[in-house]
Amino acid sequence: MINVSIRTDLYYVGNIYDLDKLIRILRETYGRRLQGYKYYGGKVTWGEINGISDLPLSVEDYVEPGLYRLREGYRFRHSSVSPKLFLLPSKQIYIVESNDFSQAKVLDYNVSIQYVLFGIKPCDLNAINVLDRMIGEKNPVYAHRRRSISAIIVEECLEPNNNCFCGVMNSGPFVEKDFDIAYARLDDKRVIFKYGSSFGRDVLSKLELRIAGEKEVYEYLEKTKLARERTSAVFKKSMKEIQESLMNKARDKELWLKISENCVGCGNCNFVCPTCFCLEFDYSINGEDQGVKIANWTGCLLYSYGQVAGGHFRPELYTRYRHFILHKFVFYPRQIERLGCVGCGRCITWCPMSIDLRECVNNAISG
Amino acid sequence: MIRVAFLKLTSCSGCLNQSLVALLSNEELLGKFEFAYFTELGLLTEDYFDILFVEGSVSNSKQEKELREFRKKSKTLVALGTCAVQGGIQSLRSGEDVEEVKKTVYPFPDKIDIYSDPKPISDVVKVDFAITGCPINGDAVVNFLRKYDVGGLPLILPESVCCECKRNGLTCVMVAQGTPCLGPVTVSGCGALCPSFQRGCYGCYGLRTWDLDKTRLEKFFDKLLKLGAPESMIQVIARGYGYRSYKYVRRG
Structure with a gap:
């Protein structure tokens, strides 16, 4: 049962050592620097990729709500970091000024280095798209860092993990646009490549890969289809109905109190979310009689978030949790015409209280 | 010169040591502040203070009296460390009968002046500013002094x-x-x-x-x-x- 209409010439097949070749070509021939998920010291963090040994190729994440374990395997999906760590760092120094305000220096984040995001996931790519629309040029740090990214190489997920729901948010587990090269691991050795831009095609042609056979393409498409199905059956209603229902129930205090009953307001979900972008300014004085203006990550689940001069606009925890859900599902579409959630499931994995966002949304729309 | 005092009540001196280390590593501060009262350094001038840092909780009537007197002499009072702010480790004995313990340990239990529940200093005097931690982060004291010096106070954003x-x-x-x-x-x-x-x-x-x-x-x-x-x-x-x-x- 092979579909004859499949275009096999778009796909190439290689093995994991071709990834090493790819890294070397990008670094040496094109002079780019690579940023991506880095396996270091038994953990997967974010950092510079210098070779195949930096890639999380022989680990796999096992997740449940509130549980994360790395084990041996070849299907790495997520860790708590995301490309946000590179694009919108957790601490950004803006201005350094002298104590008598006579001298001030605005820090220049303009970088001449060309970066490549290597091995990010389809949901991460969509999260960057959300951030582009939401922040774009408004934040100088983000704008400069975003401009320094010259190419994006995506690793598609053929086996999403338990907490993934990218299918229903239409942001995975495969990519169709906005990427240069995408690859997916058919098994622990074979890797299937495709290109999404002329730059990607040029780079792939240098790898000297063989064009994929029909069987391999069929296997790839079949696995993607399964993965999409697996991550799609999450919500009881369609997205439009969910949005309407959430808005209708926004004022139901009892319901939201019930939904947020396990939340302790620690803000972990905000910090691991690849599309959460809130910053908070802090002014400090350092030893050389200088004042420094720093922007730190903050989150809408934290008490200090609603604190303003003269009072507090969301003192109760349930209102802040409600805002988290409503913002992602209802307000983002109004602001940037796309959903704010990309379905990566990080907020579910890294919640110390094992709160499942999918359950909460389901309870909100049915309760 | 801004006059600064450090008062120690029931505590381990950890916060004092942290403050001391932080102050000594920021020498430019030492020129702006005059340390009037700091028992660990042998400084014992008791007239008036601009800033009074209090470490430790109140465990007996003598300490309570001392704290009240120091409060009268100082403009700003800063609670230093979890003991001063919330009671600290010694609060583990709260709710237990201290009289029994005294009887088993000491031959003349009447001579021991001690409360069964240690009090955070806010129970005794008005506290203007609190720096928590066990021990505190020395940078918090340095930050406080720097901002006080330019006429402000640090902004506290309590988070997890x-x-x-x-x-x-x-x-x-x-x-x-x-x-x-x-x-x-x-x-x-x-x-x-x-x-x-x-x-x-x-x-x-x-x-x-x-x-x-x-x-x-x-x-x-x-x-x-x-x-x-x-x-x-x-x-x-x-x-x-x-x-x-x-x-x-x-x-x-």
């Missing part, structure tokens, strides 16, 4: 320890290793010290109480017990470091 963990790029010890950690319900300020050494937070900065109610806290403690946390860990947060705040936590 998780925020500092995530900003520093640490992997969550609770989710990724199953280590019981009190970070989610504890006040930040330490820079996520314990989690950066793969240890769980033990809540020395005290409970976040302004938006947590008892039901949520009980649920969090249940989660810790499920992860294998000993009952004593809960006791420490609920009765020791967080005794004061736990007592006044809003009922859910």
